[in-house]
Amino acid sequence: EAGVAQSPRYKIIEKRQSVAFWCNPISGHATLYWYQQILGQGPKLLIQFQNNGVVDDSQLPKDRFSAERLKGVDSTLKIQPAKLEDSAVYLCASSHGTGASWVRAFFGQGTRLTVV
Amino acid sequence: DQQVKQNSPSLSVQEGRISILNCDYTNSMFDYFLWYKKYPAEGPTFLISISSIKDKNEDGRFTVFLNKSAKHLSLHIVPSQPGDSAVYFCAASGVGNYGGSQGNLIFGKGTKLSVKP
Numbered sequence: 001e002a003g004v005a006q007s008p009r010y011k012i013i014e015k016r017q018s019v020a021f022w023c024n025p026i027s028g029h030a031t032l033y034w035y036q037q038i039l040g041q042g043p044k045l046l047i048q049f050q051n052n053g054v055v056d057d058s059q060l061p062k063d064r065f066s067a068e069r070l071k072g073v074d075s076t077l078k079i080q081p082a083k084l085e086d087s088a089v090y091l092c093a094s095s096h097g098t099g100a101s102w103v104r105a106f107f108g109q110g111t112r113l114t115v116v
Numbered sequence: 117d118q119q120v121k122q123n124s125p126s127l128s129v130q131e132g133r134i135s136i137l138n139c140d141y142t143n144s145m146f147d148y149f150l151w152y153k154k155y156p157a158e159g160p161t162f163l164i165s166i167s168s169i170k171d172k173n174e175d176g177r178f179t180v181f182l183n184k185s186a187k188h189l190s191l192h193i194v195p196s197q198p199g200d201s202a203v204y205f206c207a208a209s210g211v212g213n214y215g216g217s218q219g220n221l222i223f224g225k226g227t228k229l230s231v232k233p
Contacts, residue, residue, distance in 0.1 A: 004159070033220075033221075040225065041225055042120070042122075042205050042207075042223030042224050042225045042226055043160070043205070043221075043223050044223070045220050045221070045222075048220055056220055091159055091160070093159075103148055103150075103209045103221065104150065104162055104165060105162075105221055106162070107152075107159030107160045107161070108159050109157070109158055109159045110158075110159050
């Protein structure tokens with residue numbers, strides 16, 4: 001079974017520039033998550049999709065972050081304009097769906113973003 | 117307001133001995149708990165989970181214990197091996213109305229385990 005694919009692996013941009021990350025979840029997984037992991041912290045949910053609908057985006061800084069899930073499969077996360085504090089690893093994860101044993105999420109390798 | 121807490125940033129254990137990683141939570145509506153393991157430059161990988169209707173779940177060398185009254189869970193690794201050296205994250209989720217979306221994992225800050233040969 002292929003895992004969650006993310007690209008790029010690394011990205012360095014200047015503040016105020018824009019950046020986009022791409023994620024391809026495990027085939028058949030209805031739920032897709034974007035997490036932000038700042039150095040020394042645990043992953044924090046930014047947005048959760050169920051198929052192509054948004055379930056939770058309460059922690060997404062909507063003035064600069066946006067995300068979409070095309071046709072309920074691939075997803076992109078965009079930051080525009082980037083700030084220094086956006087430097088983090090952005091993790092995409094997917095799971096079968098909701099419900100007790102279905103919350104087991106499979107994570108991609110992440111994109112390490114450095115804003116200078 | 118941290119709902120999932122891992123109070124030990126690091127733990128060092130001798131190979132062959134037991135590793136015990138601890139996790140506390142504050143939201144009594146959490147009903148599913150997971151442990152993830154993370155190596156540098158990789159995403160977290162699922163290790164073991166436990167439902168709130170159980171107090172113990174075992175998978176090979178890994179056992180998770182849940183004490184709901186104390187809102188505490190622990191991961192035991194016996195025997196510890198050098199390949200177990202990684203950061204371990206405790207995560208919690210709820211399937212009902214617990215203040216978050218269904219399926220949303222809330223993570224602790226992680227504990228870095230070092231197993232010395």
